[in-house]
Amino acid sequence: MSSTTTESMSPREPGSSPARPGSSNAGRSLAGPGPTFIRVLNSEVIKFRSLLSTLILLASTAVVMVGFGALSAWGTGQFADAANRDPQAAARVAAQGGDLTVSVPTSGIAFAQLILGSLGVLLMSSEFTTGMARSTFAAVPRRLPAFAAKLVVVMVTSFVVTAVSTWVAGLVAVPILDNYGLKLDLGSSQSVKLLLVNSIYVAAVAAIGMALGTLIRNSAGGIMSLVGIFFVAPIAFQLIPGDFFKEARKYLPGNTVEPLTAAQHIPDTLEAWQAGLVLGAWVVIPVLLAAVLLKRRDV
Amino acid sequence: MIEVNGLTKVYGAKTAVAGVSFAVRAGQVTGFLGPNGAGKSTTMRMIMGLDRPTSGSATVNGLPYVQHKAPLRVVGALLDAKAVHTSRSAYNHLLAMAATHSIPKTRVHEVIEMTGLDAVARKKAGGFSLGMGQRLGIAAALLGDPQTLILDEPVNGLDPEGVVWVRNLVRYLAGQGRTVFLSSHLMSEMAQTADHLIVIGRGRVIADAPIRDIITGNGQARVRVRTDQPERLQQLLAGRGASIDVPEREMLEVTGLEPKTIAATALENQVMVYELTPLVASLEEAYMELTKDDVEYHSLPAAEVSK
Incomplete structure (x- = not known):
């Protein structure tokens, strides 16, 4: 902040000999290994897996994803049964391109996004609410390696948990759908695309959550902001009349998944490449802002 | 460092x-x-x-x-x-x-x-x-x-x-x-x-x-003296420039004189002294003295709190 702090960068030990300028000081810090990124990552992994609350949130995500997959398979089967008897419903099914079942495994994604997004918030906000941040940033005083390591842990875990639960949800859904004579091919390109895009999306939400947790430093405030962006804003934008909000709604992060996974372009949504860029911006901007402020603010 | x-x-x-x-x-x-x-x-x-x-x-x-x-x-x-x-x-x-x-x-x-x-x-x-x-x-x-x-x-x-x-x-x-x-x-x-x-x-x-300097630097050395002739000794010591408190009967607290000087004065004048103890100012006293003007949160005396 102030220019006077840079003074301290030059060693000013009166007794240091001019032959080895500053080297005697620097040498003392080389007493042993320091915090490299890999070590900090290892530390963040230990912190992550040693919290029961984290593991509970991960398990709930899996349960919700698989549960909703099963429910959705059952509902889709019932709907298809009705459609067979009702020509109107049959016409509606046909209008959807006939591929009813492919989105069954990801039907719980809204909840996965909420749980893992909150996890992202909590992992950082709890550092500040518990005082752990002082230990973390005393060990890694440059701060950004710890931030980056935590981000990697949050995003990778969210991606893997979402992908695995989506896949298991699919495995559970296949026999249920089979009962109604419906087919779900988990290996089809559309199934794989849905699984990957949704998992990346949830990882992105978790990253946004972590950025909010870093900026707000308060668990309730961070989670409320996350809910505001992903659940309240889409509804509010729909209710407010006017073209601006209709247009703006497309750019909300929650509305980027549809264009990214659709087989064909859906009217009133972004193109797939635009949606990818918008989602990327929703991650990069808050994360960079959080990183800059984390580096500058007092812990 | x-x-x-x-x-x-x-x-x-x-x-x-x-x-x-x-x-x-x-x-x-x-x-x-x-x-x-x-x-x-x-x-x-x-x-x-x-x-x-x-x-x-x-x-x-x-x-x-x-x-x-x-x-x-x-x-x-x-x-x-x-x-x-x-x-x-x-x-x-x-x-x-x-x-x-x-x-x-x-x-x-x-x-x-x-x-x-x-x-x-x-x-x-x-x-x-x-x-x-x-x-x-x-x-x-x-x-x-x-x-x-x-x-x-x-x-x-x-x-x-x-x-x-x-x-x-x-x-x-x-x-x-x-x-x-x-x-x-x-x-x-x-x-x-x-x-x-x-x-x-x-x-x-x-x-x-150094902590020793802080303790001795504030408040001069004091000596506790017990004698059966407090008034007499008080007079004698005051004559040598000491300031003297009398907290108890037969007990003096002398500030500004070394124990040896007090003892010598008593001996010369045939006053019996049955205790001679140098009092070290506690760090607590030194600290209160140092910080009395710099305390952020002053407390009221107990009597005023209960009013």
Whole structure:
């Protein structure tokens, strides 16, 4: 902040000999290994897996994803049964391109996004609410390696948990759908695309959550902001009349998944490449802002 | 070696630390003494790179803390007994801290044993008493076997056994040639632990001197004298320029004369003296004297509170 702090960068030990300028000081810090990124990552992994609350949130995500997959398979089967008897419903099914079942495994994604997004918030906000941040940033005083390591842990875990639960949800859904004579091919390109895009999306939400947790430093405030962006804003934008909000709604992060996974372009949504860029911006901007402020603010 | 130069921290309209400069040397325990809100913790957090100074600088072994390659191996700090995630076990907390510097698990077990945490190491740190939290904080500070230790109020909440343990530990660490910087608002604790004292009040350094100088520097030496002829002796001593209190019958408190002079005066005049005790001003008195103008939060006398 102030220019006077840079003074301290030059060693000013009166007794240091001019032959080895500053080297005697620097040498003392080389007493042993320091915090490299890999070590900090290892530390963040230990912190992550040693919290029961984290593991509970991960398990709930899996349960919700698989549960909703099963429910959705059952509902889709019932709907298809009705459609067979009702020509109107049959016409509606046909209008959807006939591929009813492919989105069954990801039907719980809204909840996965909420749980893992909150996890992202909590992992950082709890550092500040518990005082752990002082230990973390005393060990890694440059701060950004710890931030980056935590981000990697949050995003990778969210991606893997979402992908695995989506896949298991699919495995559970296949026999249920089979009962109604419906087919779900988990290996089809559309199934794989849905699984990957949704998992990346949830990882992105978790990253946004972590950025909010870093900026707000308060668990309730961070989670409320996350809910505001992903659940309240889409509804509010729909209710407010006017073209601006209709247009703006497309750019909300929650509305980027549809264009990214659709087989064909859906009217009133972004193109797939635009949606990818918008989602990327929703991650990069808050994360960079959080990183800059984390580096500058007092812990 | 910790060097602090013109360190200032301003929060909005409030100046917590106002241009503080001092050096903490190796091989001795340096106490950092001051009333609540004097700026002790803020100064320590700035040394540790957690708070950004408004101006000024702080270095450890010639480098700002942030620039050290292996900071935990250079400085160990206990800044707050609650700098722990409440839901994580003490063992996992230390393990995660150690992982950042590739400190082996054996060292984690070592510091747990050293601080007497064996029995509770696998329990959630949130359930710890203040004393246990202090021990965990000290364990974390010792992890990297650092040459410099910064301990903010380490005896806060410790039982008497723990207080003695911390006292012996810091004396032992300083004896090994390490730099130990210890804050407290308990003067009695400092009197028994520190070699050198930096007294701070309202964000300013009030005194920076060896502890002996601080005790003797304020208030002159006093001598307690018991005699069966107090009036006579009082007269004689007053004649030699002493100022004398008479707290009890047959007892004088003499300020401004050496015990030997008092004894000689009594002997010459055939006055019997049956006690002659030099009174050392307590650090507490010296401290109150030093900080009376710099206390942030004054209390009312008990009588006024109850009105």
